Amino acid sequence: MHHQKKEDGVQVVKMKDEILLEMEDLWSGYQRKDVLKGVSLKIKKGEFLGLIGPNGSGKTTLLRSMSKILTPRRGKVLYRGKDIAKISAKKLAQRIAVVPQLSVFTFSFTVEDFVLLGRIPYLPRFYLERKEDYLAAEEAMRLTKTLSFRERRINELSEGEKQRVVIARSLAQNPELLLLDEPAAHLDIRYQLEVFNLLRQLNQEKGITIVLVSHDLNLASQYASRLVLVNGGKIFSEGRPSEVITEENIQKVYKVRVRITQDEEGNPVVNIDHRAICLG
């Protein structure tokens, strides 16, 4: 499952054709307005899926439908063939974890206590964490390199550290599927890379399936094994990054004319500079 082998798409798909999440003709949105207008998508185990698309296209709505925050108006979301509406919130939280774009830290938990909150789906009503919960939290902190400041209070940390702690909390849930909504949006480039490298490591070493909403087309195409381009509540294009990120697609969806080059690994690179042209 090495990334250099991405060219060999057929083989990769064969290795992971166990379907984790499936949406068929999904319509969903807020109040009376549908944002998603018939989305069908299959997410396979072990994938690193990037959801891209312009603002308001429905990426986040799609993500929120996958995590049961939104109830679809039509269609279903199936987790391993079972309608998630029929899976209890607790059971689902033991399988799917979510990293929000921005977390608000109202209460100043220590880092360790905050990560331990990720064990809530495993705890009986009034129980304290057991040994296994501490072990899971410690492993999550080790992976995210947050162990060294486990005793510090979370609102004293830098933004990059905070986001790693939030990811640690979601890992403490021991998920099979990790959903992330622009986890690096407000981080500087170093922290962005750290977050993406961490996600790649989790994907490759722990086999965690990752679905990531991102506005950064270049990071998304370098890290994701498959991209889904959403536009107007529908899937506009999906496939390997080089198939999705084309000058034609970007022009149609984002209304911007850009030059696209390739890096050494054959991944598309969108050149967003002054030569790009915004169209009407």
Add this chain to the structure above:
Amino acid sequence: MSRKLRRWISWLVALTALLMGISLLSLSIGAVQIPFRKTMFLLLQKIFLWRIFPLESSPASVILFRIRVPRLILGIVVGASLSSAGVIFQGMFRNPLVEPYTLGVSGGAAVAVCLAIMGGLSHLIPLAGFVGAIAAVILVYFIASSGGRLAIPTLLLTGVIVSFFSSSLIMLLMSLSKTEELHGIMFWIMGNLQETDLTLTLVVSIALLAGIFLALLFVRDLNALSLGEEEAVHLGIEVEKVKKILFLLASFLTGLSVSVSGIIGFVGLMIPHFVRGLISPDHRILLPASALFGATFLVGADLVARTVASPQELPVGVITGIAGGIIFVCIIRRRKMEFKW
């Protein structure tokens, strides 16, 4: 046993000891001083030996068991209930300024009590208070909920508006009332623990304790909710259901407390902040520790209210406000818990 558990248990033991200490003190001090040893003796006799040695009906024993013990019990359960309600509301609203009275419970109770006093039904004050509180809760709930969902910001805003509305109603009623009625209304609004009906005290105490124990079942859910509603869903909490239960539970604790003791301010706002900074924001310890601490604080404040201007008795709500305010400012000035909430 983990270090965290050991620390939590130490805190609970220490707070319980503190509560017992201040309770004994408040039983022996008052307009009539009962020597400390006599207080202890009478208590032990009452608890362990009453079958063998019937209690003497000395003035001391009458004062102790007819006046001070019921008042102490009321102070403990009301202090604990208001603090617990504060913890629940602040946790589910994720807002440091929310207190048990924010959602209009006290306003509703006060309007009903005003009407009862002006209607010559002063003996029905607790009932009126409770009915008014519940009416306010139901009103807020139905205005704020839509399609079976309870939106937290709407709930908060509705509560604040109902509070303002009832304050204006109270002003109106007060401006229409006679002098002696006005005195009764003022006295009730300032809060006191002088409930004389022993049966009522007992029933209310049991109901409030039951409410607190019920709330303890939801500490894990409160931890998840304090991260945000969507985060709580992601952690496997049935958020809509839990929100409704917690809202009703905290309103019940507040409404019943208000109905017997009037509006005792500041306890429900300050104690949770204090305990959060002192011990932990984890609701598993925050809730029980706040209940114990709130009980201690209110019993102490009532002791001051009874004795500081003796034989004149001050409303305890005034003491909690003044003492609580001063203590809180001191803590913030020492920067020990700056924004640690």
